[in-house]
Amino acid sequence: MSRLLGQKRKQTDSKSPAESLTEQERILYNVIRNKQDMGIWTRDMKRETSLPDNVVNKSLKVLQAKNLIKEVVNIQNKGRKHYMATEFEPSKEITGGTWYVEGNLDTEFIQILKEQCTKQIYKLKVATLEGITDSIKRSGVLNVELTKQQIDEIVKALVLDNEIIELKSNGMGEFASIPVGKICYKCISKGSGGGEPKIGAMASIPCGVCPRIHQCTPDGIISPQTCVYYNKWLDF
Numbered sequence: 001m002s003r004l005l006g007q008k009r010k011q012t013d014s015k016s017p018a019e020s021l022t023e024q025e026r027i028l029y030n031v032i033r034n035k036q037d038m039g040i041w042t043r044d045m046k047r048e049t050s051l052p053d054n055v056v057n058k059s060l061k062v063l064q065a066k067n068l069i070k071e072v073v074n075i076q077n078k079g080r081k082h083y084m085a086t087e088f089e090p091s092k093e094i095t096g097g098t099w100y101v102e103g104n105l106d107t108e109f110i111q112i113l114k115e116q117c118t119k120q121i122y123k124l125k126v127a128t129l130e131g132i133t134d135s136i137k138r139s140g141v142l143n144v145e146l147t148k149q150q151i152d153e154i155v156k157a158l159v160l161d162n163e164i165i166e167l168k169s170n171g172m173g174e175f176a177s178i179p180v181g182k183i184c185y186k187c188i189s190k191g192s193g194g195g196e197p198k199i200g201a202m203a204s205i206p207c208g209v210c211p212r213i214h215q216c217t218p219d220g221i222i223s224p225q226t227c228v229y230y231n232k233w234l235d236f
Contacts, residue, residue, distance in 0.1 A: 020066075024051060025059045032069050032083050037091040039072055039084030073103030098150055113154045114163070116141060121164055122187045126174050129155060129183070155185060164188060170216070170224060180216060 021029060031048050032040055040048075046056050060083065063069040067086055074082040075096040084090065099106055120135040121127045127135070133151045136142065158164045164185045169178035178184050217223060 021062075022059075024055050025062055027051065028056060028059045029063055029068055029085075032063075033085040033087075035084060037084065037088045037094070039074070039082045039088075039090065039094060041074075041077070042081045042083070045083075075100060075103050078103055099153075110154070110157075112142075113146075113150075114158055114161075117151065117154050117158060118163055118187065121185050126167070126169075126178065126184050126186050128178060128185075132185070159185075162188065171218070172224065 027049050028045060028051065031045055042056065042060070045051075046053060049056070051059070060069070064071070069083050070086050072082050072084055072090045072094060074080060074094050076093075082094070096103070096105070099110060101109075116136055116139075117132055120132050120139070124131055124135060129148060129152055132155065133146065133148050136146065136151065155164070159166050164187050167184055167186060169175040169180055169182045169184050171178070171180040175184070216227070218225075
């Protein structure tokens with residue numbers, strides 16, 4: 001008899017937390033779980049389940065205590081209580097992506113990356129996105145794994161900050177190692193007076209905005225030698 005009782009107790013203990021939910025708790029849990037990595041706001045829960053406020057609030061506490069759901073910060077609406085099943089990680093739309101930590105913009109990390117990108121571009125003179133990414137990884141100054149997309153976002157921010165300029169390679173001179181038409185970046189030389197940044201001669205090169213840049217080759221019909229705009233730029 002005692003052995004049978006022992007088996008029953010063991011069977012009860014082996015149940016997963018979700019199996020011991022009441023009907024109302026299960027309804028709420030299923031609604032939250034179905035939202036996957038987007039989660040759901042408490043008001044939307046009440047609307048979708050039609051459960052009374054007190055039942056929803058009580059059920060949320062039970063589900064959290066059983067570690068079936070978790071509260072997450074939604075950067076779009078930080079004041080709202082947002083929940084999702086513990087098996088999911090919040091999407092970028094919820095967390096803000098790499099640049100946010102616990103719902104707050106990680107300005108220190110962003111600034112460090114900006115400085116490193118600028119440093120690598122300055123060292124390389126002219127750099128592609130791939131070159132910047134590879135150079136930062138090889139430098140070993142950061143102990144986190146960075147993606148090409150992350151570096152791209154930082155580089156675009158530097159362009160908007162007027163710290164660097166975006167150009168297209170013409171395949172000559174300092175661009176010799178970069179395929180013609182490839183987007184690349186160069187640091188802007190700033191005046192010692194601290195005024196407006198001085199844009200170097202390369203910033204005004206017509207190749208950077210030429211719609212035929214992909215067809216331009218040293219020996220082709222369209223080439224730097226036959227380009228009127230390029231010759232005018234050289235004379236300038």
